[in-house]
Amino acid sequence: MTNYQTVRSNEDIYKAKAEVRRMRAAEPFERKLLALVRMQMMDYSIARSAGRTARKPWHSEDKNRVKIYASFQG
Amino acid sequence: MKRLTRAAKLLGKLGGETTSAARAEASRLNGTKGGRPRMRAEELSQEIPPILGPTLELINQLEREEIIQKPTIGGSIALMYYAQPVKTDDLDVFCYIPNRELLIDLGPIYRRLEELGCKINNLYVNVKGVDVQFLVPANEPLVEEALANAAPVSIDNVTTHIFEYEYALAVKAEANRAKDWAHIATAVESAAPNKEKLDAILSKYGLLEKWRRKIEE
Known part of the structure; x- marks a missing residue:
């Protein structure tokens, strides 16, 4: 099986990243809030696994919400 | 929603011990790379409780x-x-x-x-x-x-x-x-x-x- 690899310049990569950033900025605010809570969850679990203290994510006491947030595909 | 439900049922029946074939089938139904069913963007407004x-x-x-x-x-x-x-x-x-x-x-x-x-x-x-x-x-x-x-x-x-x-x-x-x-x-x-x-x-x-x-x- 042959793999084809596209050669991309740094400028192309930068443009693609900038486009993704603009798309993320244009998302509905509620979606961005969900992305934020997921970031908080990741940060908290990384900190805990490294033995550091960290602030708990929002709504962390509501286990149903935590499950829903974790299952969302961003 | 229907496809998600089917994927979830499929994985539920397996009781956590998923085979690669089952994961692939769930993945096909679900449209994700992994086997675990995930929520789609369009379902967000219905499923996610308000955060703020x-x-x-x-x-x-x-x-x-x-x-x-x-x-x-x-x-x-x-x-x-x-x-x-x-x-x-x-x-x-x-x-x-x-x-x-x-x-x-x-x-x-x-x-x-x-x-x-x-x-x-x-x-x-x-x-x-x-x-x-x-x-x-x-x-x-x-x-x-x-x-x-x-x-x-x-x-x-x-x-x-x-x-x-x-x-x-x-x-x-x-x-x-x-x-x-x-x-x-x-x-x-x-x-x-x-x-x-x-x-x-x-x-x-x-x-x-x-x-x-x-x-x-």
Whole structure:
């Protein structure tokens, strides 16, 4: 099986990243809030696994919400 | 929804011990790379409970009870409203206190929130699952101007106010911590502010030089 690899310049990569950033900025605010809570969850679990203290994510006491947030595909 | 349900049933039947074939089938049904069924973007509005709605509702109650005036979202959450998401731990709510004396006393806010079942943790109050910090401008003309020009918005069907983008950036620049500049850089990369308006605000409050040094160079 042959793999084809596209050669991309740094400028192309930068443009693609900038486009993704603009798309993320244009998302509905509620979606961005969900992305934020997921970031908080990741940060908290990384900190805990490294033995550091960290602030708990929002709504962390509501286990149903935590499950829903974790299952969302961003 | 139907495809998701089928994928979930398939994985549920396997009781956690998934074979690669089952994962592939679930993946095909679900349209994801992994086997675990995940929620699709279009289902978000139906499935995700409001994150800020109940918090903003309670803050509006404080305004109705005349404990605070014009609660307005600022800080990183305000930046996030206009730009891409950034990691932050708290919701900054800027507000006025009616009939305040020379010293600002946040006591009435905290006491009322405690009565309403909120937990207080140092500077933050956990209001319906969200850590909130209340900030009252004290001899801070930029923040007062930002509050005066705040835009009315609806978040999770709750009406509130939020700093305009250029003011949110300027207030962050005035705070001048490393993380503030990191948030500013992330924000302006994803959403361009109105340059004329921003320059006018920054130069009015003596922040333009610093901005150019940190962001534009």
